[in-house]
Amino acid sequence: NAGVTQTPKFRVLKTGQSMTLLCAQDMNHEYMYWYRQDPGMGLRLIHYSVGEGTTAKGEVPDGYNVSRLKKQNFLLGLESAAPSQTSVYFCASRRHRDQPQHFGDGTRLSIL
Amino acid sequence: AQSVSQHNHHVILSEAASLELGCNYSYGGTVNLFWYVQYPGQHLQLLLKYFSGDPLVKGIKGFEAEFIKSKFSFNLRKPSVQWSDTAEYFCAVNATNDYKLSFGAGTTVTVRA
Numbered sequence: 001n002a003g004v005t006q007t008p009k010f011r012v013l014k015t016g017q018s019m020t021l022l023c024a025q026d027m028n029h030e031y032m033y034w035y036r037q038d039p040g041m042g043l044r045l046i047h048y049s050v051g052e053g054t055t056a057k058g059e060v061p062d063g064y065n066v067s068r069l070k071k072q073n074f075l076l077g078l079e080s081a082a083p084s085q086t087s088v089y090f091c092a093s094r095r096h097r098d099q100p101q102h103f104g105d106g107t108r109l110s111i112l
Numbered sequence: 113a114q115s116v117s118q119h120n121h122h123v124i125l126s127e128a129a130s131l132e133l134g135c136n137y138s139y140g141g142t143v144n145l146f147w148y149v150q151y152p153g154q155h156l157q158l159l160l161k162y163f164s165g166d167p168l169v170k171g172i173k174g175f176e177a178e179f180i181k182s183k184f185s186f187n188l189r190k191p192s193v194q195w196s197d198t199a200e201y202f203c204a205v206n207a208t209n210d211y212k213l214s215f216g217a218g219t220t221v222t223v224r225a
Contacts (some may be wrong), residue, residue, distance in 0.1 A: 042202060042217040050211050097211050100146055103155040
């Protein structure tokens with residue numbers, strides 16, 4: 001049982017490049033979340049999904065897009081990367097909104 | 113929407129000292145409360161949670177937290193810390209009618225041997 005798996009673990013991009021971060025969970029959880037973690041700011045919610053085929057904006061959605069075509073996968077896309085998007089990205093999932101979230105190991109993204 | 117405030121940005125302790133981390137939230141309705149820990153280079157792990165019932169909840173590794181509804185607080189405590197408790201600690205709040213979890217900014221705890 002792998003839990004929540006994020007790929008890649010590290011990535012360096014140039015400004016303007018695009019990329020997709022993948023989050024996969026094998027716990028049959030309904031809800032999935034993408035956060036970014038920056039020093040002194042805790043975790044800020046980018047986008048989330050309450051089920052297959054649904055997505056919604058969080059606190060800091062600008063510059064990001066997401067898709068949840070399959071229940072187990074939640075993709076985070078950066079269409080045109082900017083240095084301000086340098087961060088550690090965490091994916092999380094949970095079965096129900098009254099349950100704790102399970103986190104992946106994070107993706108460290110640097111944009112030059 | 114709910115918000116979460118953690119009072120201490122960085123706490124430095126010696127081993128065997130007691131630890132208390134403050135957490136306050138702003139939301140007038142019913143909430144679920146969580147404390148997560150992030151060890152250096154790792155992902156967030158759940159320490160403990162409060163949904164209902166006894167306001168004093170016990171978690172893993174000797175941590176406990178007390179929910180005081182009148183003060184909108186959910187402070188984390190440990191009577192005697194160890195070097196291995198060095199980590200960042202996050203308080204999180206989830207209104208029971210909301211899908212989203214709101215996190216505090218985190219408190220870095222450094223335990224010196």
